[in-house]
Amino acid sequence: MKVIAINGNFPGQPINVTTNDNLHVNVFNELDEDLLITWSGVQLKRNAWSDGVLGTNCPIPPKWNWTYKFEVKDQIGSFYYFPSLNFQKASGGFGPFVINNKDYIPVPFAQPEKDIFILIGDWYTQNHTALRSTLDSGKALGIPDGVLINGKGPFQYNSTLVPGGIEHTQIDVEPGKTYRVRVHNVGISTTLNFRIQNHNLLLVETEGRYTIQTNYSNFDIHAGQSYSFLVSTDQNASTDYYIVASARFLNQSLSQKVTGVAVLHYSNSKGPATGPLPPPPDDTYYRDFSINQARSVRLVTHDVYLASLSHGLPFNLHYALKYSSISLSYIEKIVSFC
Incomplete structure (x- = not known):
C-alpha cells in the first residue's frame, strides 16, 4: 500500500x-x-x-x-x-x-547520550481512503493487520501466515550509556504495550511535563500519547535485544498478530536477538492493570522541580496580567472565508 x-x-x-x-x-x-x-x-x-x-x-x-x-x-x-x-x-x-529546554535551564536528570525517537502504531493494509469508507458506512475497522515501529515490521508470529524477510527497525547504541527514548503512539485506535527486552524504562516526562522518576519493565501507551524514558545500555552484549509494541485488551492469539518488533543493537553485540519476545502484562485476572499504571504516573510540581535542581530557574515562568488594566486603542473585526 x-x-x-x-x-x-x-x-x-x-x-x-x-x-x-x-x-x-x-x-x-x-x-x-x-x-x-x-x-x-x-x-x-x-x-x-x-x-x-x-x-x-x-x-x-x-x-x-x-x-x-x-x-x-x-x-x-x-x-x-x-x-x-x-x-x-x-x-x-x-x-x-x-x-x-534552553541550554542554561537544567533538567532534573543527567544529560543523556542522545535522543532516540520511536513511533509505534497500529497498521492496516488498506489505505486511509478505504478505511474512511468503511467507517462512513457504519462498520467497524476490526483488528489491525499489525503494528509498525518507525514504519517497519510487523512481527512474524507465524511463518505460514506472515512472510519471511520482513525488515525491522534497528536502534544502534553504545554500551554503558543512557539514552532518552521518546515513544509516541501514532496509531488510530489501539493501546500498545511498549517494552525492551531485559531493559528498564525510567519514566521522566510526558507531553511537556516532567514526572516523578519511576522504573517500569513495560508501559501501556494509548493512541495519541507520548512518553520519555531513560534507558541505560547496561546489559551483556552477547546478543541484540528485542523492542516490542503489542496490542492490549485482545486475547493471546490475536495479540500475537498485532505485535511490532524492532531491534536494540549494541555496537559490540555478538549476535542477533534471540529467545521469545518479552511478554506483555499478564492481566487476565487483573483488568485494572492499565488504569492503575496510568494512575502511578505523578507529575513533578513546581516546588519539587526546583528542589531537584542545584541552581537555575524552572523552564516555564508565568506572569499574571490584569486585562482590565489594558486600554483598548481600537477594535478590528476580521472575517475569513474558506
Missing part, C-alpha cells in the same frame, strides 16, 4: 526546536486531496490559526502550499505532528516534534 511520506521519509523527520523559538513550517501538499498538519499538544498561544485543524485553518488544496507560523511559547517536551483531515493519519504523515 502507499504511505504518506514527509520529504520522502516514513515516518517524517523530527522537528527539533527550543522553547520560545519561532517556527515557519512550509507544507507542500502533493496529495490528491486536501491536507492539514496539526501539532498535537503544542499550545500555540494566541495563534490558533496555525493549529492545523478544520475550523481554524482552511485546508491546503492539492498542489498548493501553506506556511505555518507559530512560537513554541513556554513549553518543553515530547510531541508529534500528523495530518488531521480525511483519516490520512492511518497512512502516515506523522513525525516527532520535540521542544528542548
Whole structure:
C-alpha cells in the first residue's frame, strides 16, 4: 500500500526546536486531496490559526502550499505532528516534534547520550481512503493487520501466515550509556504495550511535563500519547535485544498478530536477538492493570522541580496580567472565508 511520506521519509523527520523559538513550517501538499498538519499538544498561544485543524485553518488544496507560523511559547517536551483531515493519519504523515529546554535551564536528570525517537502504531493494509469508507458506512475497522515501529515490521508470529524477510527497525547504541527514548503512539485506535527486552524504562516526562522518576519493565501507551524514558545500555552484549509494541485488551492469539518488533543493537553485540519476545502484562485476572499504571504516573510540581535542581530557574515562568488594566486603542473585526 502507499504511505504518506514527509520529504520522502516514513515516518517524517523530527522537528527539533527550543522553547520560545519561532517556527515557519512550509507544507507542500502533493496529495490528491486536501491536507492539514496539526501539532498535537503544542499550545500555540494566541495563534490558533496555525493549529492545523478544520475550523481554524482552511485546508491546503492539492498542489498548493501553506506556511505555518507559530512560537513554541513556554513549553518543553515530547510531541508529534500528523495530518488531521480525511483519516490520512492511518497512512502516515506523522513525525516527532520535540521542544528542548534552553541550554542554561537544567533538567532534573543527567544529560543523556542522545535522543532516540520511536513511533509505534497500529497498521492496516488498506489505505486511509478505504478505511474512511468503511467507517462512513457504519462498520467497524476490526483488528489491525499489525503494528509498525518507525514504519517497519510487523512481527512474524507465524511463518505460514506472515512472510519471511520482513525488515525491522534497528536502534544502534553504545554500551554503558543512557539514552532518552521518546515513544509516541501514532496509531488510530489501539493501546500498545511498549517494552525492551531485559531493559528498564525510567519514566521522566510526558507531553511537556516532567514526572516523578519511576522504573517500569513495560508501559501501556494509548493512541495519541507520548512518553520519555531513560534507558541505560547496561546489559551483556552477547546478543541484540528485542523492542516490542503489542496490542492490549485482545486475547493471546490475536495479540500475537498485532505485535511490532524492532531491534536494540549494541555496537559490540555478538549476535542477533534471540529467545521469545518479552511478554506483555499478564492481566487476565487483573483488568485494572492499565488504569492503575496510568494512575502511578505523578507529575513533578513546581516546588519539587526546583528542589531537584542545584541552581537555575524552572523552564516555564508565568506572569499574571490584569486585562482590565489594558486600554483598548481600537477594535478590528476580521472575517475569513474558506
